[in-house]
Amino acid sequence: MTEPPLLEVAGLSVDFATRRGVVRAVRDVDLSLRAGECLAVVGESGSGKxxxxxxxxxxxxxxxxxxxxxxxxEGxxxxxxxxxxxxxxxxxxxGYVLQDALTSLDPLRRVGHEVAEALEVHGLAGRDDLDDQVIGLLAEAGVPDPDVRFLQYPHELSGGLRQRALIASAIAARPSLLIADEPTTALDVTVQAQVLDLLRARARAGTAVLLISHDLAVVARLADHVAVLYAGLVVERGPADALLRAPAHPYTADLLAAVPAVDGPARELPLARTGPPAAGGCPYAPRCALADDRCRAEPPPPVPYGPGREVRCFHAGRERPAPASGAAAPPRVKDHAVVSVRGITKRYRSPGGSWRTAVDDVSFDLRAGEALGLVGESGSGKSTTARxxxxxxxxxxxxVLLDGEAWSAPRERARRARRxxxxxxxxDPLSxxxxxFTVERVVGEAVPGRMPRRLRRDRVAGLLAEVGLDDALLDRRPAQLSxxxxxxxxxxxxxxxGPEVIVCDEPVSALDVTVQAQILALLARLRREAGVALLFISHDLGVVRQVCDRVAVMKDGALVETGDVADVFRAPRAAYTAELLAAVPRIDVGRTAGRAAPAMNLEGLP
Amino acid sequence: MTAPGSYGVAALPRLRVGAAQAGVALAAAFFALVCLAALAPGLFAHGPDQVNPALALRGPMAGHPLGTDQLGRDVLARLVFGARPSLLVGVGSTLLAGLAGSAWGLLAALGGRLVGEAAMRLADVLLSFPAILMALLVVAVLGPGTRNAVLAITVALAPGFARVVRAQALVVRGSAYVRAAVNLGLTPARILLRHIAPNVVAPLLILATINVGTALIAGASLSFLGLGPQPPAPEWGAMLAQARDYLDASWTLALFPGAAITLTVMSATVVGRALQARYEGREAG
Known part of the structure; x- marks a missing residue:
């Protein structure tokens, strides 16, 4: 323990000069990382991670x-x-692993070249053994059939394989430090689990890993130490176990509370307050349930909190008042089906001329007022089903029948009035x-009927109030919104x-967890109040667990299992559902057992 | 470098931005001046057709700041009164080409497979001829004159617009906001008018500004060949053509109409490019 850390950072600050003045993106950050350790830097978008x-x-x-x-x-x-x-x-x-493996790889170069370049640039391989080394690296990164894959182009690889190729290139020169910036964000859960295992294997082999992530479940699975960043400040740091089990800073606690869990009962997610970081005092004060006058007046200094921990909070570890839980009546699910899907099949001709079945004989009912989750990995046919x-x-x-009447069969002209x-x-709401259009026109266009502009504006303002937005936003453009x-x-x-059904296609996957929790709470409230049924498509099983009554699991275009969410998640009948559930990273308190458990089979993957 | 990545904001790029902005402002001002001359030439000069044989083919002098032509007419006055027919051909044909090309491109993008293919193959065929050749062909069929020159250049430019409009319309048609409009139950006609057409036309206005330059040159070329506005109407291309016969006697006679054409084309193009850069910057932001 006496050896000096591999990476030592003290008082790191990064400022950006913009037209509106200096933006202090990172403020006085201390980090330290030893060989073989994994340090996670956690925070929401804009936190400076x-x-x-x-x-x-x-x-x-x-x-x-x-x-x-x-x-x-390294001194x-x-x-x-x-x-x-x-x-x-x-x-x-x-080594540096970026978030988006598709754009980080040159589309015109074979994957092997990308990895070989890392070796060549640093003069680490001769001409003769270059191919062997590249193949060895790809194998090490868990790429199956590396001798075939290294001649392929990025578009021929799945997202998970691309991410692994990127990791192979990052570890090619045997760096002592690997920085991974959101390495699993765009990946399906099973692939995500494999990439995390791969990173953990690197750390075991002695590489220091600096993980940048907004996903606490990912962090829980990988990190030894955690630094929580808010508004460019480290608000809390400490060993991952202790910090996640008993968060001391209210922000960490809010983050943890906002993570939807796959297991356990569905609960109303606590509604975190919103607002930009405060300029003076504690930056988290505007959102904090514990904030008092002192928090708003002076910035709290970092203080020790238990072994190896440090917190920037005057009220570290204090119990937060329980958020007013929406003790509301459960949504009324009626017995008749609003949407009946009967044996739909959709096939596409692939560029090679062969036919690919995107949706294969799928049937389900969506009852009035019900929330039905549709889960599966990318390419499983969820979005085609939605379309x-x-x-x-x-x-x-x-x-497909809507309210018992033919919906998919008639011509568009006959269908339009019922849309x-x-x-x-x-x-992606922005696109x-x-x-x-301004917000007023965007929403106003959807208000049915002819009416004077004044009246339409009032209706739009009413709708905005219903979703928790101020009518000051009416004249803004969506690009200016968060x-x-x-x-x-x-x-x-x-x-x-005034619809009976809203199809939600990954409605929260691009959002930070606290914002995600707010949107999910909003959807739950609208279900209760407006009685809208939701067809909720998501790859995030935790979100589905919290929002939905029933769940349908899709794989390769077909439904493998349908049932009550609680039943399916507790005792999945289909092997694939069990596999999906096992791959979900969890924030367990007694983590040590859970960390080694889901040993993924790296062979035989696509 | 004192710390990683601590670069100061260099002063030079900022200076360059300032110079570029000044250039754009200058170009815009000049183009506005030309437009004003086209609308109200009387503000700047008088008597473009006043003949004075005693003062023929003089260089710049008092009373005639740009000199006189072979009939002793004031070159400045002729340039000022020439702005209208010159711009009429350039701007008029661009507008017509923009309108025709928009309809053509929208039809190609939204009109079904057969119609779209036919429309675009036709555009390909027309675009395979150089614009000026196409215009010459049309004038050869219709005969010379201002109106026919405008028509000729319209025919030459329209397929280019059609292609851009079609590409843009395809992008917009596939966009998530058109998808949203369909899901709201809007009729196709309403979606076309409210969402597709406006989003296609906004970038088109910029393309049109840049195209004014091309059209101006084409117009001037046609009248240089005697196929545009007929004498004695003052038109820059025609003035240039006449000056060619008197180059030995007065070289400035060719200089000023040439400069007028060059500067107008340049200023239109600079303004168009600046608008384009601004639009794209806003798109990215």
Missing amino acids: SVTARALLGLAGAGARVRARTLSF RDLRRLSGREWRRLRGRRI IVLAEIAPDAGT SRIQLVDQ SFDPR GGQRQRVAIARALAP
Whole structure:
């Protein structure tokens, strides 16, 4: 324990000069990481976690001003490095895994080249053994059939394989530090589990891993130490076990409470307060349930809190008042089906000329007022099913009924008048708004009937109030809104025609957990009050557990299991459902057993 | 470098931005001036057709700041009064080409497979001829004159617009906001008018500004060949053509109409490019 840490950061600050003044993205951050350890930097978008990572790679960018009291890696002072020295360090001693594997790989180069480049640039391989080394690295990163894969192009690989190829390239030069920025965000749960296992194996082999993530479940699975970032400040740090079991900072506690759990009973997620970080005093004060005058006046200094822990809070570890739980009546689920899907099948011709079955003989009923979850990995046919239910595309076989009347079969002209009964909330609300429209016009367009503009504006304001938005937003453009506000606007628009069904296609997957919890609570409330049925498509089983009454599991276009959410998640009948559930990272209190348990079979994967 | 990534914001790029903005402002001002001259030439000069043989083919002098032509007419006055027919051909044909091309492109994008294929193959065939050749062909069929020159250039430019409009319309048609509109139960006609057409036309206005330059040159070329506005109407291309016969006697006679055409084309293009950059920047932001 006496050896000096591999990476030592003290007083790291990163400022950006913008037109509206200096933005302090990272403030006085201390980090320390030893070989073989994994340190997770956690925070929501805008907390400065990625800026921290980039500063450690010398990539903070033009316009960034980086300062630090200590910035040492392997005993070298990084503050004095020239651009050339940084290049020699990056890839050689510090590996970097980016979030988006598709855009990080050159589409015109074979995967093997990408990995080989890391070796060649640093002069680590000769011509003769280069191929062997690359194949060895890909195998090490868990890529099956590496001797075939290394000749393929990125588009021929699945998302998980691309991410592994990227990791192979990051570890090619045997760096002593691996920085992984949201390495699993875009991946399905089973693939996510494999990538996390791979990173843990690297840490066991002696590589230090700096994990940047917003996902506490991922962090719980991988990290030894955690630093929680809010508004560029480390608000809490400590050993992962202790910190996740008994969070001391109210922000950490709120984050943990907002994570939807796969197991345990469905609960009303606590509604965290919203608001931008405060400029003076504790930045979290505007959202904190414990904030008092002192918090608003002076910034709390970091204070020790138990072994190896440190918290920036005057009320560290204090019990937060229980949020007023919406002790509301459960939604009324009626017995008749609003949407009946009967044996729908959809096939597409792939570029090779062969036919691929996207949806294969799928049948289910969505009852009035019910929330039905549709889960499965990417490519399982969830979204195609949604499009057929929305009658955007026609099934090749089978039929969809809406309120017992033919819905998928009639011509569009005959269907149009009934479209108001079934609405859509998309994953990316911004792209579903006409870029020229203000919020008023976006929502106003969905308000049925002819009426004077004044009246329509009032109706829109009423809808915005219903989804928790201020009518000051009426004249704003959606691009100026935050992610959570945009999704609320999308929900307001979906509510405007008074639908019986809302199809939600991954409605919260692009949001931070606290915002996600708010949107889920909003959907639950609308279900209760408006009696809307939800067809809720998600790859996140925790979210489905919290929102839905019933769940349908899809694999390769077919339904493998349908049933009550609690039953299916407690005792899955289909092997695939069990596999999905096992792969979900959990925040367990007694984590040590759980960490080693889900040993994923890396062989025989696509 | 004192710390990783601590680069100051260099002063030079900022200076360059300032210079570029000044250039755009200058171009916009010049183009506005030309437009004003086209609308109300009387504000700037008088008597473009006043003949004075005693003062023929002079260089710049008092009373005639840009000199006189072979009939002793004031070159400045002719340039000012020439702005209208010159711009009429350039701007008019661009507008017509934009309208025709928009309809053509929208039809190609939204009109079903057969119609779309036919429309785009036709555009391909027309685009395979250089614009000026296409315009010459049309004038050869219709005969010379201002109106026919405008029509000729319209025919030459429209397929280019059609192609851009079709590509943009396909993007917009596949967008999530059109999907949302369909799900709201809006009729196709309403979606076309409210969502597709406006989002296609906004970037088109910029393309049109840039195209004004091309059209101006094409118009001037046609009248240089005697196929545009007929004498004695003052038109820059025609003035340039006449000046060619008197280059030995007065070289400035060709200089000023040439400069007028060049500067107008340049300013239209600079303004168009600036609008384009601004639009794309806003798109990205």
